[in-house]
Amino acid sequence: MKRERSIKNLQTALSMELTATHQYQLHAGVLDDWGLSLLATQMREEMREELGHSEEFMNRIMLLKGDPQMTLEKPPVRASTLKEMFETDLADEQEAIEFYTRSSLQAVEDGDLGSRAIFERIALDEEEHMSWLELQLDLLERMGEPAFISKYIPSRDSAT
Numbered sequence: 080m081k082r083e084r085s086i087k088n089l090q091t092a093l094s095m096e097l098t099a100t101h102q103y104q105l106h107a108g109v110l111d112d113w114g115l116s117l118l119a120t121q122m123r124e125e126m127r128e129e130l131g132h133s134e135e136f137m138n139r140i141m142l143l144k145g146d147p148q149m150t151l152e153k154p155p156v157r158a159s160t161l162k163e164m165f166e167t168d169l170a171d172e173q174e175a176i177e178f179y180t181r182s183s184l185q186a187v188e189d190g191d192l193g194s195r196a197i198f199e200r201i202a203l204d205e206e207e208h209m210s211w212l213e214l215q216l217d218l219l220e221r222m223g224e225p226a227f228i229s230k231y232i233p234s235r236d237s238a239t
Contacts, residue, residue: 080190082143082144082145082189085182085185085189088178088198089143089182089194091178092178094151098152098154099129099171100130101155105155106119106122106158106168107120109157109158110122114232115231115232128208135197162219173209175202179198218230
């Protein structure tokens with residue numbers, strides 16, 4: 080098995096997932112600040128999922144005798160609108176799916192079935208999140224921002 084390309088791809092994936100973790104953490108804080116605590120809770124769930132992905136990539140790098148670098152691919156960016164938040168996340172998810180799919184195929188070429196399985200499984204997770212983001216953008220457009228926002232503000236009954 081050739082390990083060099085797999086380790087390089089796993090490292091890129093690790094950096095992407097660490098970036099996503101911090102991006103969703105920032106989103107959650109912004110959403111709390113905007114009074115959208117229910118949506119902030121959803122972002123924290125995404126943050127935890129991305130953190131789990133980063134751990135899988137880190138562990139695989141170490142199994143292949145690589146040295147994981149805990150670096151961000153890019154700095155998190157504070158969104159100024161819900162639409163911007165969802166569109167940015169959607170673009171990131173699409174980029175991740177494309178990269179993980181390509182990395183999975185390269186892992187097969189290199190005889191690295193373990194990395195292939197991780198890339199494929201996480202790509203499928205990212206597809207689910209991509210679908211959720213597409214739905215949010217569709218709802219935001221169809222409902223309008225005020226009605227959409229009302230879905231994510233807790234009722235007085237749930238706050239007590």
